[in-house]
Amino acid sequence: MPELPEVEVTRRSFATRIAGARVLEARLGKPLRWPLGCPPESLAGQTVGEATRRGKYLWLPLDRGGLLLHLGMSGSLSFGESLPPGGPHDHFELCTTQGTLRLHDPRRFGAAVWSPALDASPARELLGRLGVEPFDAAFDGALLHARLRGRRVSIKQALLAGDVVVGVGNIYASEALHLAGIDPRRPAGELSRPRCERLAQAVRDTLARALEAGGSTLRDFRDAHGHDGAFQQQAGVYGREGEACRRCGAPVRRITQGQRSTYYCGGCQRR
Known part of the structure; x- marks a missing residue:
């Protein structure tokens, strides 16, 4: 699933190119x-403004309202x-005087939704x-x-929930927890203030x-130029089950949490 880095990389790859364009038509x-x-x-x-991002949503402002775009599980935007002519998995196109913005999504969990403003329905909800x-x-x-206090779910699941901090998807949660030296199974509400300090910094460092x-490409993520991401090639634990931890040499382990694979090092990440 495209997470914050992939969505932000996508935004940067077309935002300035479409800004100022006039919409010719929209196709569904x-x-x-x-x-x-x-x-x-x-x-x-209508005239298009410069796209911004909130979490995993992109906001494309227009003269009257704007479009809220989401890449879903497997979507991508091209501009x-x-x-080339649209195919069966191309579900929304915004044709403008500066080019066409196309949402491609084989699984159709993505979205293109008009809202009169960011603080109005449906964007507000x-x-x-x-x-x-x-x-x-x-x-x-x-x-x-403060936001983790009292939470009994694992810290990995708390990060994925998105109501504490946005954009820390499955890959980046595993990587940030490894960087911070925190066991992904530890109850979120039990983390001490110093561990939360380390984790907050690790989240920022990992996402940066x-x-x-250019993000991570495990299956089909591409930016609006059609370029792959390369972060998966430098991952410390994600996708490396059985391989040696780059920090301590212990084998990387994989478990399932909330139907998602979690990778961690039993040597570096203690409860």
Whole structure:
């Protein structure tokens, strides 16, 4: 699933290129998770602003409202002046004077939803339950410690929930916990303030490295230029079951938490 680094890499790959363009038409393919929410023809003639991101959502402002875009489980956005003809998995296109923005999603869990504003429905409801941004100055050990207090779920699952901090997906949760030296099975509410300080910094460091590497491509992620991510090639534990930990040499282990694979080092990550 595309997480914060992949979504941010995607945003950066087309945001400045589409800013200032005039919409010529919007085209719909097969239905996605949520309906567009407006007649496609109503978007024509509007000017596109520069895309921003909140969690795993992209906001594409228009003269009247904007489009909230989500890549779902396997979606990707492409943008160009001469894209090839759309296929059966291309479900939304915004054709503009500067190129076409296309949402490709084989599993159709993605979304393109119109909202009159970010603080109005439906954007308000979709974004309202999201936690703090990991690169926000407000995200630190004190905030993490306060928001985890009383939580009995594992720290790995708490990170994935997205209501404490957004964008820490399965790969990055495993990597951040390894970097912080925290066992992924430890109850979230039991983390001390110093461990929360280490974890907050590890989350930021992990996501920053992922952004520099263009995100992770395990199956089909591509940015709007069609480029793969490379973070998976430098992962410390993710996808490395049975291999030696790069830090201590102990074998990397894999367990299942919440139907997701978790990778960790039994030597470095103590309860």
